Structures are given as structure tokens and as C-alpha cells.
Amino acid sequence: MHNPLVSILIPVYNKASYVAEAIYSCLHQTYPHIEIIIVDDGSTDGSWDIVKNYADRYPDRMKVFRQDNKGACAARNKAFELSSGQYIQYLDADDILAPDKIKHQIKYFEGSGEEDYVVNGRWGRFKTHIHEQIDWGPHPSICKDLAPVEWIIAGHMSQTSCWLTPRYLIEKTGNWDEQLQVNQDGEFFTRVVLNSSRVLFCDQARIYYRSYLQDHSISKRYRKVEAMHSYLQTIFSLEKHLLAREDSPRTRKYLSSRYMQFVYMYYPQAREEVQIALNKVHQFGKPDVTVQGGKALQLIDRLLGWRIALTLRFLLRYRAYALR
Template sequence: MKPLASIIIPVYNKAAYIRETLDSALVQSYTNFEIVLVNDGSTDGSLSILQEYADRFPAIVRLINSENRGVSAATNLGIQAASGDYIQFLDADDLMSSDKIERQIQLLSGKGSATIATCEWVNFKDDIHHYRRVLCGVFRDFDSGLDLLLRFWNHQEMMAISSYLTHRDLIQKAGPWDESLTINQDGEFFCRILLKAKEVLFEPKGMVYYRKPGQDNVSQQKSEKAARSLLDSVKSYEKSVLEVEDSIRVRLALKKVYQKYVYDIFPNYRGLLIEARSRMGALGVKENTYIGGPKFQFMSRFLGFENALRLKRFIG
């Protein structure tokens, strides 16, 4: 028997995109899959679209209707309802190539549940035929999930969550999504997943299409609540990773994560900046570390990180 793959899609006010997302899931060449839709209290007509698909494909699509509690709570509901051996998370406005799941399951065949699969993700706005590739060093195999995490943190790279295919056992070991977070919930969750993963295998032909966020999403990410949540997620990184390996290479990478946090919110939210700097100092890393683009790194080498931040702010 082929393993069952569960595609979990939390949905909140994505009526403009959810049909396209569902269609990309339904045309997967891998045939043993289910789709678990979780409506997170949408108010824009998304629910009627989800109900339409549940009615059209009752053997494949399961719909859960919930009050609005946020993406983490909705995703946790989806995990609880899913029956699959493998879990495919899919954002409600992102798309997958039709061979994505099949190729990754082939790649994972014969591997234990602690092996996780990834694939390339690309940016698009409206048309997937006009996508932009992202030059990332994460598009390869890694000997461990920790090695992939350190690549993320040292080079400010990321993996779209839809790129992963994860065994249910790995998710059960890592624990649920943190429902207290309002931003970077996926990064914090997959930090814990990767710390349990013994191997990361990259599938080079399947693809995920990551839709660029709209301006409303970007503005919401700049609020003080979002900044607090982001810092809480970084603190969770620190706690989780140091329990697995407390080493110079890990602390150097964590210092860069805190630097990137300060870089992103400076000069706002003074209390959060003080807390982030304090935690960065407590890591005990004496070596200079540099983040940001080439110009900012150049300024940091000559002026120091904090002075480079001030200059960047001054010149806009």
C-alpha cells in the first residue's frame, strides 16, 4: 500500500486564491492523498468555496469549520484530523507542481520517519508562469536538520513550509504549532521539527510556488505585537537548539538571528530591542558576526553593527 499523504490547508479570508490552491492540490500525480481544509472563521466567502470542494470531492476533501483562532490553532486542528502517514502543509494562497508529493514520497521510500524531504520554492505574484527563482543554499541535502537550521540562521535564508514533506511521527515528536505566536509560527514549528530530523533530502524537480504577500500582510508584520511574537519565536529557537547542541557554531548562528531581529525592528520598540540585545550578549559570543546585504556588512565592519544601523536609518 502506498502511504497516505494528508494535505493540510488552513484558510482565513483567501477567497481570491483558494480555488487555485485547491486545484493544484487536486491534480497531484500521487493518488493516495486526502485534503484537510480548516476554515479559520473566514468572513469573505472562503467558507462557501471550501464547502463547494468538499461537496464535489467527498472521498478526498474534509472540511473543518472553526471560529477564528489564528493559523497555528487551525493547523493544529488539521493535524489532529489528518489520517496520513505524511503531512503536506500548504498555505491557502500557495501552489504546488503536480509531481511535488509523488517525487518526495519516492525520495523518502525506505527511509525512516526521521528523514524529511524538501524541494525548491519560487516567488510569484499572479501567474506561476512568471515566477522568480530564489538563490538559496538550502536547496540541497543536509546530513541533519540542525545543519539546515544553521544554514538558515547564518545566511538569513528560509524554506517555504509547503516545500517540506514530513512524516507524522516526526511531527508528534516535535509537538504542535505554538498558538501563542502571531508571526513566524511556521519558523518556530519547523525549528523543532528539524531538530528531530536526522536527515534532510532535497528533491530537485518538484516545486512550490510561494505567493508574495500583499501590502496589508507586510504592514501587519510591523506592529509591536508582531515584533513581540517574532522575538518570542527567536527565544524559542535558542531554548530548543541549545538543548540539542550547545556549541560555538550554534551560539554564533543564534547571535546572527538576534542581530537580524534588531536589524528588522530598529529603531522601534525600545524595550524589545533592549531585550534582544541582552539575550544576544548572554550568548557569550565574542567574535564579530555580520548580517544583512553587502553594503550593510561593509558598514558594519568599519563602524560596528549599532552605528551601521543608525547610519542606515539616517540615510533611509
């Protein structure tokens, strides 16, 4: 199919300061065959007014929908339901697509939307504006074409908006998990990748990923009890889908390492969940990770073991590591 339609799906919740930039980056894509689907997830800061204003100005290019607050995953699922494109571009409401992002990636496809592979690209982190000096991700180990399992066990993140995905693959993968509070995109795209035949990399396709100050940091979000439970659920999901694709020494070692990272993050709290993760480590074999921290922490780990090292870290930095 020539000139296939690409649906850009944007969940919005209280992003009045940024959503106009995101929409602008979509409207000014050099690939013209797009539709923009925006689901407002119960915003209270004026985001809906901005979104509706754009939709009134570009009725042939935008569809908008408003719902009660259900979370970003529910908003993405609704946006996909409303979309028509053969290819899907997810975009968070505070991030920005480079003007030629879709043009570069769409060339990798035949146009049917029924391909069984996915195309990744580059992301750059910024705080205020995209003209800052930017270090471009992802990690070099995934900046190339890879088989799905190789991509997963490389162990490095991509970003939600980097992907361009055939509709067929998303239908095969299923919905975003609306119960998760953290790592929703990692869990979803792990399933997408493992349902694909290969992961292609487009070096020219770029997106700008907005980075916040410390009070919005990932580490603080992961200190909530509900987030801890969600994080463990994402590793369970990884285990299920990775072993279904390949049950081998290398996938088992990778899973052991992921469970051990969970232990390092939450010990000496969450004793029940930590024990579940340790049981998985024993099931899958020796992990390939060590305690992350300064030289003193790593020395204590080597001399006295990770349990004592992490207990001391918790006692000395209780406010930073306590679950809430």
C-alpha cells in the same frame, strides 16, 4: 506500507480569490493516495462557500471544518487533528503544488509514517500566475541532504509547503505555536528539523509561493509591537531547541547572529527587548552579521558604529521603521 496516505492540510482565511487554485492543485496530484483537510478560520469573503462546494463534489477525498477565527496555527493544528495520513503536506490557501510534488517526495519514505527524517523541496515565488519567469529557491546551501544542525545554521528559509513530513515527526514535535504572529512556519519547522535525524532534499518536488504587493510585505508586518514580541519569542524557541541538540561554538555564533539581527531590526525602539537581545549577544559571543542597508548606512556603521547608523536611519525613515 505500499501506497501510504498523504494528508494535505490547508488553513483558509479570506482567500476566496485563490483557494480554488490551491484545491485544484491538490486534486490533480499524480500521486493518488491523498486526503485534503481544510479548516476555514472564520472567513467572511465567501471562501467557505468555495471550500464547501469542492467538498460536496469530492466527498471521498476532502474533509472540511469551520471554526471561529483563531489564526492559521490553530487551523493547522485542527487540520492535523482531523487527518489520518502517514505523511503530512502543509499548504497555504493561496499557494499551489506542482502536480508531481508529492509523487517525487513520497519515494523517499518506506510508507510507515514513522521515519525520523524529513524531505524538503523547491519553491518558486510568483505574483499573478505560475507561468511567469520564476527564480527557484531555496538558497543553494540547503539544496542538498544535510544533518539537522547544518540545515539550521545555514540560515536560509524554506517554505511551509516544501516539506513532506512523517506523522511521527509532527507528533514528536508538537503543535504549531498559536500565540505567534510572525515566523510561525519558521519556528515550527525549526523544531521539526531539530527533532529529525536528517533533512533530505528532493530537487524535483516544487511548489509555487504567491508573493503580494508592498502593503502585505513582511517588513510591514514586523513593524507591529505584537509581531516584534512574537519574533523575539521565535528566537528564544530556536535557542532552546538548537542548544538542546548541539551546544557548540558554531551554534552559539549562529544564535548570537540571530539576536543581533533582531537588534538591527528594532533599534532604537523597543529598548527593553533590544537590551534582552544584546545580553544574549554578549552571552553567546561575537555575531557574524552586519547592518543591512545601502552604502551610506554601512559607511556610517563602520565609522561611527551601528547605534548611530540605525538612529539616523530611523530618523530619516520614521514612517517605514516606526513600531505601531
